[in-house]
Amino acid sequence: MQNTARLDATSLQQLRHAFVALKTDKKLRNRDAALALGISEGEALAAFAGEHVVRLTPRFIELFEEVPQLGPVMALTRNEAAVHEKDGQYGNMSHNGDIGLVLGGTIDLRVFYQHWASGFAVREATAHGEQKSLQFFDAQGHAVHKIFLREHSDHAAFDAFVERWGAAEQVPGLMLGELAAPPVIKDDSEFDVPAFHAAWDAMSDTHQFFGILRKFGLARTQALRLAQRRYAQPVATGVLQNLLVRASESAVSIMVFVGNRGMIQIHSGPIKTIRVMGAWLNVLDPDFNLHLRTDLIASAWVVRKPTADGIVTSLELFDSRGENIAMLFGTRKPGTPELDGWRELIAEIEALRDEASA
Incomplete structure (x- = not known):
């Protein structure tokens, strides 16, 4: 089941145009451009599904454990106040239920798949050529993890990965889940x-x-x-x-x-x-x-x-x-x-x- 919300053609075109304009004119990154529009980064990317963005089949454990095939890449994890970027190769990947481990050396991760809701393969034109990435989001469209290919990554393996894991339906839009109520803090x-x-x-x-x-x-x-x-x-x-x-x-x-x-x-x-x-x-x-x-x-x-x-x-x-x-x-x-x-x-x-x- 795909976590998608269909957008009418006018809304979709307006969203795409505004997002691209913010990135081009204001030189904003994807996340900041989305925030300026009052939407999540996941929603912004999903608006381009079927174009330079490919929605991935949400079998996250299976597809994520194939990431070592991409060779050396850059792993990025962030929260509201910190961004952590690490170059290396994924390896020694395992999971126990919906908890995953990546212990490949330089790339060291603890993965909580229960909070993954959508994933995309992205190809973006930059001043230095095409930037390829895999990007994963939670139910509110907030990024949980991103993988960026480097010059020495296996780009053919990336293309094959996208072909293998691309969802059958590439409809623009993203259905957001309800935000869980914050836990009650006892006195x-x-x-x-x-x-x-x-x-x-x-x-x-x-x-x-x-x-x-x-x-x-x-x-x-x-x-x-x-x-x-x-x-x-x-x-x-x-x-x-x-x-x-x-x-x-x-x-x-x-x-x-x-x-x-x-x-x-x-x-x-x-x-x-x-x-x-x-x-x-x-x-x-x-x-x-x-x-x-x-x-x-x-x-x-x-x-x-x-x-x-x-x-x-x-x-x-x-x-x-x-x-x-x-x-x-x-x-x-x-x-x-x-x-x-x-x-x-x-x-x-x-x-x-x-x-x-x-």
């Missing part, structure tokens, strides 16, 4: 805080934290606020730039997680080039780009979780709704302790907090 007084503290103390793996949140019905920022201060400390929202600069200077290998409800994308390794452009804080390395709007960071926390390998520390950034923007860790594998260099960087930003409050 702090309703929680058994000592039991919550005991559960945190008993963690032996960082992934157990998600189960603790579900068990106690806590929102993530609420959990951090109610945690013992030895495990969760608020820090200034501007510490990210300092952390990235110091990581670059000291060559400490870090992990950067950026995600949305349909995808989490991870960079592991050192970073080098840090640039500030207005509100955007950027990492601009040959195989990894991060673009993060610092003006949308409403809170920042240093978080420590007990594991079988010792304490694991993260810097976690949230927007005004309590949605996670990004998480940063020191690079590590299960069975190995946290990097001393990463702990030193965290100690530095905590010292900045202590100096400011002195």
